[in-house]
Amino acid sequence: MEKFLFYGKSTSDMVCIPAHRMVEMLIDNNSDKVTVHHRMYNNSTVGSDMQYVADLTVNINKAKQVVDTIMNNISTGKDAFIVVADDVNKQYIDDNITAITSGLDDIA
Amino acid sequence: MIDTNTNLSNRFFYVNQSPTSASDSARTFPMSRLIAMNMIGDGDLRMSFDDSGAGDHTIVQILMTSGKGKEAIKDIVDAINSNQKIVVLADEFTGESIINDYEGGSVTVSSGSIGAFALNGNLSVAGSSTFNGAATFNAGIQGKRRTQHLDQGTAAPTVGQSGSILVFDGDECTVTLPACAIGLEYTFLFRESHSGSDLAIITTAPADKLFGSLIRAVDGLSASFADDGTQVDTTTGTDDNTMTMNGTTKGGIVGSRIQVTGLTANKWQVHGELIGSGNQITVFS
Numbered sequence: 001m002e003k004f005l006f007y008g009k010s011t012s013d014m015v016c017i018p019a020h021r022m023v024e025m026l027i028d029n030n031s032d033k034v035t036v037h038h039r040m041y042n043n044s045t046v047g048s049d050m051q052y053v054a055d056l057t058v059n060i061n062k063a064k065q066v067v068d069t070i071m072n073n074i075s076t077g078k079d080a081f082i083v084v085a086d087d088v089n090k091q092y093i094d095d096n097i098t099a100i101t102s103g104l105d106d107i108a
Numbered sequence: 109m110i111d112t113n114t115n116l117s118n119r120f121f122y123v124n125q126s127p128t129s130a131s132d133s134a135r136t137f138p139m140s141r142l143i144a145m146n147m148i149g150d151g152d153l154r155m156s157f158d159d160s161g162a163g164d165h166t167i168v169q170i171l172m173t174s175g176k177g178k179e180a181i182k183d184i185v186d187a188i189n190s191n192q193k194i195v196v197l198a199d200e201f202t203g204e205s206i207i208n209d210y211e212g213g214s215v216t217v218s219s220g221s222i223g224a225f226a227l228n229g230n231l232s233v234a235g236s237s238t239f240n241g242a243a244t245f246n247a248g249i250q251g252k253r254r255t256q257h258l259d260q261g262t263a264a265p266t267v268g269q270s271g272s273i274l275v276f277d278g279d280e281c282t283v284t285l286p287a288c289a290i291g292l293e294y295t296f297l298f299r300e301s302h303s304g305s306d307l308a309i310i311t312t313a314p315a316d317k318l319f320g321s322l323i324r325a326v327d328g329l330s331a332s333f334a335d336d337g338t339q340v341d342t343t344t345g346t347d348d349n350t351m352t353m354n355g356t357t358k359g360g361i362v363g364s365r366i367q368v369t370g371l372t373a374n375k376w377q378v379h380g381e382l383i384g385s386g387n388q389i390t391v392f393s
Binding site for chain 1: 116139142143144145146147148149150152154156165167174175177178181182185186188189
């Protein structure tokens with residue numbers, strides 16, 4: 001099964017990335033944000049800028065739980081289409097995610 | 109990670125951006141080369157694929173029903189995880205698509221800039237570099253210029269050495285310039301004085317000529333033009349294609365400098381300052 005991570009900020013701002021392109025998840029020092037890094041082309045760049053970032057706002061001190069949930073879904077989940085965060089439908093992979101922090105970059 | 113049971117290299121996406129032909133302008137991508145799917149506007153799906161350019165990608169744009177981006181992306185994910193060997197992303201000619209909300213609208217494939225490569229960080233190259241195309245340095249350039257010591261009997265700087273400094277070391281040396289072309293430039297510095305039979309000679313290819321002036325001077329403050337003072341040595345290229353410096357009457361004392369620059373085919377512009385001694389005579393012949 002080829003799994004994909006879906007992030008939707010709005011109907012005109014969403015991205016879906018093969019899960020194997022996720023390279024790391026960072027928890028900020030307040031434990032209220034998870035930054036997911038993917039290795040792929042970013043907006044209007046070629047070459048070395050291969051970092052595509054999705055920031056997730058999460059409940060304070062729940063970032064580790066969010067990371068665990070994402071990891072578990074990628075490793076053992078049954079769904080190929082993994083909705084990490086969908087602000088339009090308020091659908092999140094973990095209840096502790098409250099929003100995608102900022103707009104997603106366009107891939108151009 | 110990719111499930112080892114899923115081989116995406118032998119399964120393909122097909123897209124046809126021609127509304128009038130079943131195959132003109134059609135493109136096929138292995139599923140394994142899919143990088144991402146991105147909705148950048150309502151009904152505007154962009155799919156990014158690795159391509160053959162260095163650090164580059166190709167974008168497939170599919171216009172579809174507005175507000176159905178998530179459903180469209182899921183349709184594609186489902187197709188990837190099906191058993192279909194060839195998945196039609198969108199075919200403008202037939203209107204076919206794996207995306208349920210594709211309405212037969214515009215399909216555009218934009219190849220990346222072939223070979224384009226952007227580096228957002230610093231670059232350190234341990235070895236030498238060759239730029240076969242034009243190079244632009246928007247923030248300026250700094251560093252030592254390349255040098256070549258003229259300590260052999262002959263020297264023949266190449267086109268690739270244009271821009272470098274060639275240093276006369278006081279040894280006899282005849283330098284033959286390459287065939288003249290606009291933009292070529294060589295700077296000659298005299299780091300030691302020439303004397304006796306140890307001449308410093310700069311000559312051109314047979315069809316090329318020299319045009320320009322050299323300031324000629326001797327040691328000390330020169331208040332007037334004179335044979336043994338300051339002079340201007342000029343050539344207009346009728347016959348001259350050689351400069352000979354002997355360290356005395358034809359200049360070539362340490363501190364002298366000559367620059368030659370290509371004006372066009374067969375025409376070198378020359379300027380500089382030659383320091384000599386005694387009554388100065390022309391270096392051009």
